[in-house]
Amino acid sequence: MIKDSTLEGFLEDLASKSPTPGGGSAAAVIGAMGAALVSMVANLTMGKKGYESVSKDMEMLQIRSDKYRKQFIDMIQDDVDVFNGVMAAYKMPKESALEKQARDDAIQAALKKATDVPLDCAILCMDVIELTRQAAEKGNQNVISDAGVAVLAAEAAMGSAALNVYINLANITDKAFVDDRRQRLEAVLAASGELTEMVYTLVKSKV
Amino acid sequence: MIKDSTLEGFLEDLASKSPTPGGGSAAAVIGAMGAALVSMVANLTMGKKGYESVSKDMEMLQIRSDKYRKQFIDMIQDDVDVFNGVMAAYKMPKESALEKQARDDAIQAALKKATDVPLDCAILCMDVIELTRQAAEKGNQNVISDAGVAVLAAEAAMGSAALNVYINLANITDKAFVDDRRQRLEAVLAASGELTEMVYTLVKSKV
Numbered sequence: 001m002i003k004d005s006t007l008e009g010f011l012e013d014l015a016s017k018s019p020t021p022g023g024g025s026a027a028a029v030i031g032a033m034g035a036a037l038v039s040m041v042a043n044l045t046m047g048k049k050g051y052e053s054v055s056k057d058m059e060m061l062q063i064r065s066d067k068y069r070k071q072f073i074d075m076i077q078d079d080v081d082v083f084n085g086v087m088a089a090y091k092m093p094k095e096s097a098l099e100k101q102a103r104d105d106a107i108q109a110a111l112k113k114a115t116d117v118p119l120d121c122a123i124l125c126m127d128v129i130e131l132t133r134q135a136a137e138k139g140n141q142n143v144i145s146d147a148g149v150a151v152l153a154a155e156a157a158m159g160s161a162a163l164n165v166y167i168n169l170a171n172i173t174d175k176a177f178v179d180d181r182r183q184r185l186e187a188v189l190a191a192s193g194e195l196t197e198m199v200y201t202l203v204k205s206k207v
Numbered sequence: 208m209i210k211d212s213t214l215e216g217f218l219e220d221l222a223s224k225s226p227t228p229g230g231g232s233a234a235a236v237i238g239a240m241g242a243a244l245v246s247m248v249a250n251l252t253m254g255k256k257g258y259e260s261v262s263k264d265m266e267m268l269q270i271r272s273d274k275y276r277k278q279f280i281d282m283i284q285d286d287v288d289v290f291n292g293v294m295a296a297y298k299m300p301k302e303s304a305l306e307k308q309a310r311d312d313a314i315q316a317a318l319k320k321a322t323d324v325p326l327d328c329a330i331l332c333m334d335v336i337e338l339t340r341q342a343a344e345k346g347n348q349n350v351i352s353d354a355g356v357a358v359l360a361a362e363a364a365m366g367s368a369a370l371n372v373y374i375n376l377a378n379i380t381d382k383a384f385v386d387d388r389r390q391r392l393e394a395v396l397a398a399s400g401e402l403t404e405m406v407y408t409l410v411k412s413k414v
Contacts, residue, residue: 003215008280010214011239015246015276022247023356026240030360032218033233039222040229069222073215145374149230149367153237156363159407160356167352167414200366207374 002076024079024118027160031125032072034153037146038065038131045140054138065131068124075121079164082114086168111172115181118164125158126188129195136202148203155196162189209283231286231325234367238332239279241360244353245272245338248346261345272338275331282328286371289321293375318379322388325371332365333395336402343409355410362403369396 002010002021010029014021042062046055089106093099132154135147165185169178209217209228217236221228249269253262296313300306339361342354372392376385 004213006211007214007217007236007283008210011243011276011280014240015243015250015273017247017250019247019251019350022350023244023353026244026353026356026360029214030237030240030363033221033237036218036222037230037233040224040226043222043224044226066222069218073218076214143226143229145370146230146233148370149233152363152366153233156237156359159359163352163355163410163414166411170414203370204373207370207377 002080003073020080020083021076022079022083023160024083024121024164025076027118027157027164028072028075028079028121030153030160031121031128031157032069032076034125034128034132034150034157035065035069035072037150037153038062038128038135039069041135041139041143041147041150044143045138048140051138051140057134057138061131061134065128068128068131071124072121075117075124078117079121082110082117085110086114107171108173111168112174112177115165115168115172115177118161118168119181119185121161122158122165122185122188125154125161126192128154129158129192129199132199133195136199136206141206144203144206148200148207151196151199151203155192158189158192209287210280227287227290228283229286229290230367231290231328231371232283234325234364234371235279235282235286235328237360237367238328238335238364239276239283241332241335241339241357241364242272242276242279244357244360245269245335245342246276248342248350248354248357251350252345252347255347258345258347264341264345268338268341272335275335275338278331279328282324282331285324286328289317289324292317293321314378315380318375319381319384322372322375322379322384325368325375326388326392328368329365329372329392329395332361332368333399335361336365336399336406340402340406343406343413348413351410351413355407355414358403358406358410362399365396365399 039062042058045051046058089110092103092106094103132147132151139147172178246269249265252258253265296317299310299313301310339354339358346354369392379385
């Protein structure tokens, strides 16, 4: 499992000529870092003097950001698994017409799975961006820069996941599926840009 | 050493109530991921059919991105070490006037070190962003989305490092130092925004 690699080993594997782990897993790792930093801000705010009035909010924030971090960690591996599924489908025999049809069907099914993992990643990034807003507004001033790093990480992870959605959609022939996933992705992307800018500007005004 | 943590363990430490590793180390990890993805694109382009004319460029690209990745990995730990230096200085005795002076001097010296690690990180991110341009322009079409993830990672790492520079500068009394570091940081930030946009747009047009 990739999550059990050392940090240095993971970075080496990312750099290597093996196509996995690649950008899709990287997006999930960066998203997980955003969620982790929200948890850190919550952890270093709850119960601290001067932050009594937001302690309950911070507890809720931490429960959610911990959950999201774990979901991102699953996606690091999922992205590799669905990529391998696509590769396996492309390697199926294509001698007879029957084989060709079976292979095409398998490729299309695998590409749909390979689209939905980064799409779920992008949606989860949106959830994290919403949490960073609370972290930036109510979090401990001493760790306010960490809320800013969290929002930048979540935004970069979202843009990265988006590229992985687009690259898979480009080869999918089911137009209804393509339109549906593209629409969902673009709704999330449109909603995130302004919020990210707002959170980053708020953090910058506080550091 | 943080680089020897498992990926999952690092994310847990990031989320925990311990202030280190925090956003500064996260910035270095994200920067390292950007550099690693440039190496991956170079690795999967050199020697490939149809990319003979850019093989030499990709070799040079990989040498540089591998070097930058290693420099980022050092910064993951350096950021923790300089933060601990600041904490240690704040804990120095402050009974007598002499003690107070020694403590103030130690705090100021530690804050300067804690500024220069993320500033170096931001400058290195600029170097990576320049490499992502080559990866996006000349890299293998099959891994072009990875060049896009690389530029988003490097840009997010830069913005994150910048917050860590600002938060330390806010407590430094040496005006010449503050002006110098702020000027250097802002030059790098100004140069990166447009280039990142350009590289991401190029990648998006290719996926």
